Amino acid sequence: MKNVKLISLALSMLICFVTFAQEKTITGIVSDESKLPLPGVNITNQNTKKTAITNFNGAYTIQAQKGDLLVFDYIGYKSQRQKVESSNTINIKLLPQSQSLQEVVVVGYGTSSNEYENNSYSTSKRKDKKLNSEMLSGRVAGVQISQNTSYMASPKVVIRGTQSLSSKNEPLYVIDGVLAKADQIAKINPNDIQEVSILKDSAATSLYGGRAANGVVIVTSKNEIYKNLTEKELDKKLKNLNTAQPVESNQEDYDSFVENAFESPKTAPLSTFSIDVDNASYTNVRRFINNGQAVPKDAVRVEEMVNFFKYNYPQPKDQHPFSINTELSDSPWNSKNHILKIGLQGKNIPTEDLPASNLVFLIDVSGSMSNANKLPLLKQSMKILVNELRKKDKVAIVVYAGAAGMVLSPTSGDEKKTIIDALENLNAGGSTAGGAGINLAYKIAEENFIKNGNNRVILATDGDFNVGSTSNSEMEKLIEEKRKTGVFLTCLGYGMGNYKDSKMETLADKGNGNYAYIDNIQEANRFLGKEFKGSMFAIAKDVKIQIEFNPKQVQAYRLIGYENRKLRPEDFKNDAIDAGELGSNHTVTALYEIIPSGIESDYLNQKPDDLKYTKTETASSNYSNELATVKFRYKKPDGDKSIEMVKVIENKSVPLGKSTDDFKFSTAVAWFGLKLRDSKLISNKSYENILKLAKQGLTNDVDGYKAELIRLVESEIKIY
Template structure:
């Protein structure tokens, strides 16, 4: 067993995050197909783990192993900007429960935090890379962070938006006042729109109906009154709601503008077509026509995480979970343009490691975003949709060759995406060198240190093999030691409080 590199305050700590290959956007691997060779599924329990909530649906994506570069030097995955996994975990912990391991997607935990990447001065993307030792890795390993930052678009610069809200008003939405949180969340969005933007409102219970035809945002009082009138009713016919919502969106399609369907639901479908594949057949062609889908989950218990993620993926959008009004404010107010305007489709990354410098690697997260290495330039393979100003981060644990110095090229990071307007592919590539790595954990960037803590926490939550040699209290001890070095943000404070609460629950 390798000796671990630990701060003096700890007796035990260990290996960091598990990795994979994947993105936010439609699933890059068809159902039933064989995964890439470097994908290692987790061992499934013989029976589902007990849950404090009834009727929750998660899908364990597995955990990535180390891969020898002599066997496979390329790691390919679709970008992911979803954050739902982190806010779902926050909901569980604040309710006094450790999260379901199957609900944990490490990359979504990391995505939930501002990385501080600089936006590109020109072009669509900028690639960033840094790293260094980590207290959660073996002594002969380093943690590499690869960040992708999309160009920013000012609120005044974005095109006009045509939004169609599709709201689940079935009986399950009465639980925990989740429909009330939906109404307050959508009201926040409406208040941020420009006068020329339009909003339409469709609801579905046992069937679907139009509550508000497309209305200019300058008539905000009319829109807010329609939202405020919603009440829970009936079963859950998500298929009918999405069919009607997309039909309305097609009628108001803005050429060259932003066309979004925003689904607010707990993800349960029990009437009509109830599986993801059946519903997705109805929306894929609309995504190709430029109508993108954002799915926003609400509530816990009678909740389908799998359906909401798959709908967003195939709808060329992203998936978020709102557990409190502050999260809705972040999504619909602070990050409104990024939520609405897509700057890249089918964005994917291929990292080619240099076998002369890197002995082995493991990607941390992205397990359900894996793309075969040979498909990197196959534009028929769907990957992630990226909004203006959005960032995505991939973490790798690396075992370096002994003579890999500062000038050694560790890897080449290639990024490929489709322009949503021209539908033409573009690429960007950057090399990563040994000199991009800090010599100590304390010498790394504050956001990098936070990422190491967040990823280690997620690994522990999902019972990864890389997270079984330490406990949450050990992660908390490292966090306490470096607290003054971490980013001074409210989200950092929230995470540290959450970690402390989770560590108490684990005892």
């Protein structure tokens, strides 16, 4: 009997262990009926009682296991239940709930023990550590909040009442019974807040008179620490209780550039450029659209939008590390023109065959990184990367603020708790000594260099370098010098308001690197988890493309995007010239727009006079069926000498309707980017037509990234 009990106990423990082991991370996006993201949605796992809440992008993360029931609740919308199946991604659309109010109880004076006291219509109790304005967003009906991009700047709050909504309808603020200003509200330590209440109409005016005509926001602190203070005393106490935080500039920084123009193969026979596997521009554009903001023209780099998506190119079958694929079809935005698509597919190397990694995390912990979408998101992102590491990999952590220092010496990848604990202990504060941090990170990477290994510095920052080497030119010189060490660079951008895209792009372009903008935890999962091999392991470096168009077939051509990656023709064979890297299983896509010979076009400049000393010979009839010849040069990750590949492209165009789904979708993405940039070289600027083409190419979308692009286009249609 005793043995039976022991066996039974062992089986029970085994079942519990297996059940626990099956728990996984569920992520997704919650949107409304118009497919716009919903912030502040509560998600509850009914089986384990674990909870989560969506961020401003409508994204959430929660732990669950197969069979668990997730409940999605949001004020004004019908609750939705979703059972967890095999997929780790659950996207939810909530529908509005049309209900008539049976009873409304408004408390104007004193307190109430009534069951309606905690109704979220009038009160939001503090249960987390969000900024005070976020406590009301999406939780109190009839309240409109416009968040200021500056950290510590006061939000604009409008309570909907009898007057029309306008920015002047700001309510009265009261802290522990003391009249306050909006900027004083913004200075309150969120941890000190017990409760936030809203009064409007007669309930507000009966208590505070005409000053409360636009409603009252009543803040009650824990232990009423601000009670019975004068306005000056309140301001002084707020300053004493809160350490001064640096105020972010609301000016984001992007390098301006002019889009590529059409060129004649007779006067410019060669087009040369470096590949670009970065996709930071797409995630940054996504952030602007999801936040309902206008997209800055210079934030849009079309090639990075196109290369965010993966295309169905075949694996290489020869000794080279990538395959070359081309396709020619009609231009969707200029009906008389053609589009040439050139696609590279990097070799997929099994994880167990990847070389050992020597990684240095270079993390910005300056004061500008204190926001929730900066250092806190950065920590969660790095945990995803840490989980991908093996025993033979090493990680060191360098931080920089007013100065730079190492907080974790090189540590084996299987000591995940040690690495994660070091990340968790990081806090933001101080200025930004970016140059000192880069020098120290590369020094540690060089000291621990692994021959034939993956040696890489991973820089995570908002790009706001303001101490030491600050200008882009100084940073460029520094990083160009550091790339000679053989250490690669990955740049991860975070945040908004003071985001310095120009510096991040310069560092990645000049440092044998790649660059991603992490706007939410889902993007961190994609770039640092699902695409870990492509993001962190280079299979070819200094990859250059040079294409020569046949003047018999091509009247003019232009490279779409890659403006800051163009090279001089003589740079193609110059091994001292830096170019982009290609990662394991990475794809790279480039698009050329072509005006065929004999076509009249408004985009062509007047023909120049015949030259006296230089004559342009027309190509021999032997090449009459060739559209172009494309050449590629690359180096092995640890090599110094380039290897060349050549491919001839025949002049065989198919109608757009018969082109591949990859062609349709990639050109739709490029079209969307050109439209956002307000390109002067597209005649059809219809968002509806962009949407139609993208939907036609919507295949091979297991993770839903292409469907997300469609949602972004639909959002722009609703706005414009």
